[in-house]
Amino acid sequence: MTEEVGCRSVSALKMALISLLFTLISLSTCRAQVPLIMWTSDGYSLPALAEPAAGEIVSGGKLVSYLKSALTTSPHTMVLFLQDELSIDDFTVYGGVFGNKQDSIFVNLEAALDASTPLVVPSLAWSAAGSVQELFQEELGVPARRVDLAGLTQLQLSSSQPSLLVFSLPYTSGTQSKELLRKSDETIGDVLALLKTRGLPYTAVYTGLRPSHVTENTHMTEGFAGRSLLQMSAEATVKPPILFNSTTSGPCILFWANVLNVSYEQGSPFDLAPLTFNNTISLDGSVCNETESRLVLNYKNVTGFQSFQLVFVMRKTFFPVSARDWMVMEHVVLNYDGQTALFNASRDIYTPAEYSFHCQRVSNTQSPLLVANSTTDNATKWTILFTDFQIQSFNVTGDFSYASDCASFFTPGIWMGLVTTLLMVFILTYGLHMIMQLRTMDRFDDPKGPAISVPLNE
Incomplete structure (x- = not known):
């Protein structure tokens, strides 16, 4: 009887997880996130953790809170399975864990989850997914x-000492993905079996570095003309933002842009974005502290120059009028083969220190936000154009905070609407005024009395 009740409880738990996943899948309008599954070995269980709300995209900060809670009672031998690409669709399409078990290809993962009470995060922000390993290293205090x-067979591991083991799993879209x-x-099954043979308790995590499928809800996107930050189309390749981690303060700079065009002396524009957001760019020279941040992007062989650097210099400034700290971008610098082109950022590139800054267009031409420094002529030789530009250099928690946009509130469309509305109000007011000025006749011809006669002079 007890076994029957236990089986029913496990079945109910699985059904609840399945319902939660499909609810999140149906409510999500853009799946540019990755799933994360956490479980423990036999004899251990995760503490009671609040499941993400329906439609919630879990950020790096909340993932850290999950990890801290899990490590209070779970084994500190962390096994991290990092797949190149992973999406919820991989589970639902190919069966297994949350799909049809008859055609399951996740036999070992399913068995591990059956023996534990897993934590399922269907939507982990892809900016946090790229730094999962670093987050776990920081919390455990050991290198990966x-x-x-x-x-693994050659390693000497102890349950009394924390350790972080990372296994890289490949993925290729198309016919080979299954x-x-x-x-x-x-x-996953071989690794868990080896740990079980050694009698080593563990906490396992299975997630991806980026999504394998990016689809959008068509009824939400058709005819949509608004702006949505860092949201990519189904055909676009998802590019995680640049995240700079300081050795002393942790994550401190986030940067993303759709296009990073630079051109020298009216030459053809060169887009730095494909070189920037490929997880291989060097950030040597980048620094950040409580008052100043400097993001340095290092390239090679750009527009004919062997060495090339794109540098963003930001500073935190306290403004007494607003009684708060603000992030102000001071300079954008191009260093190339020993020469320097310095651009001063206009006063429009600023935001509260706890927010991120976004602008659809940052350029040194046509209403420029970047102005060539008057002390050098090198800046006048360059043309810069950044589109869908977003940066945050203070109070970074793993994902972009609320974005303060450079676009003014009173756009041309709003001005046209206001002028048209005022004109209509003026016409309506004038019409009402004319109606109120109408007066009736004070004398009328009485048909019962004598007719009004008008004598005519002969």
Whole structure:
């Protein structure tokens, strides 16, 4: 009887997880996120953690809170399975964990979840997904060890000492994706079986570095003319933002842009974005502290120059009038083959220190936000155009905060609407005034009395 009640409880838990996942899937308008699943070995369980609300995209800060709560009672041997690409669709399309078990390709993962009470995060922000390893390193206080199954057999691990083991799992979209997911599940099963053989308790996490499927809800996007920050179309390649982690203060600078065009002496524009958001760019020279942040992007062979740097200099300034700190961008600098082109940022590039700054267009031409420094002629040789530009240099928690946009509130469309409304109000007021001025006749011809006669002079 007790076993029957236990089976019913497990089944009810699985049904609740399935319902939560499908509710989140149906409510989500853009799936530019990755799922995350956390579970423990036999004999251990995660503490009671509040599941994400329906439609919530979990940020890096909330993931850290989940991890801190889990480490209070769970084993500190963390096994992190990082797949190149992963989406909820991989589970629902190919069966398994949350789909049809008859055609399951996640046999080992399903068995591990059956023996535990897992934490399921269907939508983890992809800016946080790219730094999952760093977040876990910071919380455990130990460096990550990237190993494979053969290397794991050579490691001497102890349950009394925390450790972070990272296993990289490949992924390729197309016809090979199903077979690669099956092999990933086999790898997960082999690793867990080896840890069980050693009698080593563990806490396991399975997630991806970026989504394998990016789809949008068509009825929400058709005819949509508004602005949505960092939201990509189904055909676009998702590019995670640049995240700079300081050795002393942790994550401190977030940067993203759709286009980073630079051109020298009226030459053809060169887009730096494909080189920037590929997880391989060097950030050497970047620094940040409580009052100043400097983001340095290092390139090679750009527009004919062997070495090239794009530098953003931001400062935190306290304004007594508003009684708060503001982030102000001071300069944008181009360093190329020993030469420097310095652009002063206009006063329009600013935001409260706890917010991020966004602008659809940042350029040194046509209502420029970047002005060439008068002390050098090199800046006049360059043309800069950044589109869908967004940056945050203070109070970074793993994902962009609320964006303060450079666009003024009174846009041309709003002015046209206001002028038209005022004109209509004026016409209505004039018409009402004319109606109120109408007067009736004070004398009328009485048909019962003598007729009004008008004598005519002969």
